[in-house]
Amino acid sequence: xxxxxxxxxxxxxxxxxxxxxxxxxxxxxxxxxxxxxxxxxxxxxxxxxxxxxxxxxxxxxxxxxxxxxxxxxxxxxxxxxxxxxxxxxxxxxxxxxxxxxxxxxxxxxxxxxxx
Amino acid sequence: xxxxxxxxxxxxxxxxxxxxxxxxxxxxxxxxxxxxxxxxxxxxxxxxxxxxxxxxxxxxxxxxxxxxxxxxxxxxxxxxxxxxxxxxxxxxxxxxxxxxxxxxxxxxxxxxxx
Numbered sequence: 001x002x003x004x005x006x007x008x009x010x011x012x013x014x015x016x017x018x019x020x021x022x023x024x025x026x027x028x029x030x031x032x033x034x035x036x037x038x039x040x041x042x043x044x045x046x047x048x049x050x051x052x053x054x055x056x057x058x059x060x061x062x063x064x065x066x067x068x069x070x071x072x073x074x075x076x077x078x079x080x081x082x083x084x085x086x087x088x089x090x091x092x093x094x095x096x097x098x099x100x101x102x103x104x105x106x107x108x109x110x111x112x113x114x115x
Numbered sequence: 116x117x118x119x120x121x122x123x124x125x126x127x128x129x130x131x132x133x134x135x136x137x138x139x140x141x142x143x144x145x146x147x148x149x150x151x152x153x154x155x156x157x158x159x160x161x162x163x164x165x166x167x168x169x170x171x172x173x174x175x176x177x178x179x180x181x182x183x184x185x186x187x188x189x190x191x192x193x194x195x196x197x198x199x200x201x202x203x204x205x206x207x208x209x210x211x212x213x214x215x216x217x218x219x220x221x222x223x224x225x226x227x228x229x
Contacts, residue, residue: 032215044205044220051215090157103218107157
């Protein structure tokens, strides 16, 4: 069965530190990859997505992610975090397999940035 | 101002009662989804609908029911058969059926069963 793993469940950083959140998926075919963010008290919203082309994708608020097909990974990065990046981050994937139109979600990573 | 609305934001019900959560979207999206979010468990899919008058079970459909009579509306009923209904419920929609289209989310309804 297809699955998504987020290795870090809780991350605590100081402002200006660099961030990398891991995401791996299990599916050998074509995938579409997403990172969503849920700020405290706000809607879940899209940070960035990859479906084809340049494997390094840039999203909102200075976030980027790199798709490495050989490693089945789509890690999220930010060079310098801010207090306002405190949120929960979810990695998700859809595949082109059959009639599956569902997003498969990771369990999420809770990020706390200390000022 | 387009978006997804869910009402109410907080809902309290007594054990044994059915309760219906509202989800409305004015984005003209074809597909709609219901998720349940519990701490440390991510988002789990309850039901989804790709077109009007059609819907499919997700991974945790037991104890829930839905309808899709209109494109813009996808209400979720939490029945008394759901063993652990207290949770945060999220509704989402997606334009078209292409897998690379992202889902848009509502603000959620927090249901507490007493």
